[in-house]
Amino acid sequence: MTSIDEAAAATASMDAAAAATASNEDDTAEAASDELPSELAAWYGEQGLQIARVADLAPRYRYARVKDASETDAIRSTLDAEPVAWLPGFLRMPAARRLKGSAPYEDRRVFAMDAASGYAARALGCNEGDRVLDLCCAPGAKLLCLAEAVGVNGAVDGVDVSEKRLSVARKLLDAHHDPAGAARVRLYRSDGRRFPDERELLYDSRAADSFEQRGARKRLNKSARQREAKRLKALPEEDCAEAYDRVLVDADCTTDGSHAHVQKMVEKGTAVDNVSAERCSSLLELQAALLRNGFGRLRRGGVLVYGTCSLTKAQNEDVVEAFLRDEPAARLMSLEVPPVAVAGSIPGTVRFPAGGETSGLFVARLEKTPNVVVT
Numbered sequence: 001m002t003s004i005d006e007a008a009a010a011t012a013s014m015d016a017a018a019a020a021t022a023s024n025e026d027d028t029a030e031a032a033s034d035e036l037p038s039e040l041a042a043w044y045g046e047q048g049l050q051i052a053r054v055a056d057l058a059p060r061y062r063y064a065r066v067k068d069a070s071e072t073d074a075i076r077s078t079l080d081a082e083p084v085a086w087l088p089g090f091l092r093m094p095a096a097r098r099l100k101g102s103a104p105y106e107d108r109r110v111f112a113m114d115a116a117s118g119y120a121a122r123a124l125g126c127n128e129g130d131r132v133l134d135l136c137c138a139p140g141a142k143l144l145c146l147a148e149a150v151g152v153n154g155a156v157d158g159v160d161v162s163e164k165r166l167s168v169a170r171k172l173l174d175a176h177h178d179p180a181g182a183a184r185v186r187l188y189r190s191d192g193r194r195f196p197d198e199r200e201l202l203y204d205s206r207a208a209d210s211f212e213q214r215g216a217r218k219r220l221n222k223s224a225r226q227r228e229a230k231r232l233k234a235l236p237e238e239d240c241a242e243a244y245d246r247v248l249v250d251a252d253c254t255t256d257g258s259h260a261h262v263q264k265m266v267e268k269g270t271a272v273d274n275v276s277a278e279r280c281s282s283l284l285e286l287q288a289a290l291l292r293n294g295f296g297r298l299r300r301g302g303v304l305v306y307g308t309c310s311l312t313k314a315q316n317e318d319v320v321e322a323f324l325r326d327e328p329a330a331r332l333m334s335l336e337v338p339p340v341a342v343a344g345s346i347p348g349t350v351r352f353p354a355g356g357e358t359s360g361l362f363v364a365r366l367e368k369t370p371n372v373v374v375t
């Protein structure tokens with residue numbers, strides 16, 4: 001067993017929710033009225049949150065990310081949706097409405113993505129041509145936004161420890177990313193605490209492009225997939241250790257702010273174990289290590305966004321504050337608080353509350369201070 005396999009095993013509980021997360025935003029409307037297990041409700045109480053039912057976490061709106069801005073008005077009227085005033089490129093509709101099955105969704109002119117997630121991707125402030133590292137990238141909605149933001153001259157390296165979740169990301173890319181006309185996207189299976197060490201390249205959109213020219217992409221049988229994997233391995237790779245312009249650390253967490261995840265875990269009977277003291281403490285170590293390595297991969301003057309879909313202070317502000325104490329080159333940058341969110345308990349950070357207009361999310365933005373030249 002490699003250390004990547006070990007790290008993947010530690011997050012296996014998340015895999016159950018992977019498919020839901022890919023279309024997650026499309027399943028959140030099924031607001032269950034089930035009561036939470038009493039231990040879980042008590043755990044929320046310890047975080048200062050009054051959450052007794054799964055439905056208390058449900059966002060009021062369902063969101064669609066429009067891929068081509070010039071189509072926004074037409075798609076908006078087809079979906080009978082309204083624009084999200086604080087987030088360009090997003091439409092919202094009542095949560096009970098389905099996006100799946102609508103023409104814009106089936107024609108792949110939109111994809112489902114919660115607006116809080118869209119905000120986190122936008123907070124990175126990508127520029128055309130940037131090199132971006134997405135350290136916990138699967139199932140990949142933010143990865144798609146980052147790839148769009150850096151354009152054809154940019155590149156996004158997506159890293160995740162879970163092969164299963166990476167295969168969902170691959171499907172999203174197949175559906176929504178143009179390998180020839182857009183950013184280069186690579187997917188690596190690796191432990192984000194150590195990337196670029198011990199990495200396995202699973203997908204390269206530029207290689208997929210050449211594959212497509214042979215008319216074979218999307219219809220690969222098992223032996224063709226094996227040949228493709230071998231070919232990817234043989235490709236000369238640029239060094240991933242080089243400094244990135246932007247890094248997203250969308251860290252693994254207890255997912256207690258996500259209605260879709262909590263609903264799945266309650267159904268499966270894993271929701272209480274998911275917040276056990278042992279799991280929470282191993283997640284805290286993981287989050288700190290992901291943040292440390294993500295920051296290490298950033299160039300001077302580069303920007304990192306740290307986020308989780310946990311509502312706890314421990315997994316959010318505390319992780320960021322501890323990191324700022326240890327890392328003199330890190331500086332917290334202020335984020336604008338959208339009208340549907342609130343300020344985090346450290347100034348400059350943003351919290352989207354669960355059970356509000358969006359899914360629950362915490363977002364912090366850090367800069368690696370530029371070199372100071374002493375004269």
Ligand SMILES: C[S@@+](CC[C@H](N)C(=O)[O-])C[C@H]1O[C@@H](n2cnc3c(N)ncnc32)[C@H](O)[C@@H]1O
Nearest residue numbers: 136137138139140141142161162191192250252
């Ligand atoms: C919150 S999800 C990421 C969501 C993703 N950014 C998106 O927008 O779709 C957290 C991810 O972290 C991954 N993960 C957990 N431990 C990891 C590790 N040690 N290294 C890299 N990824 C890890 C999980 O497999 C999961 O896919």
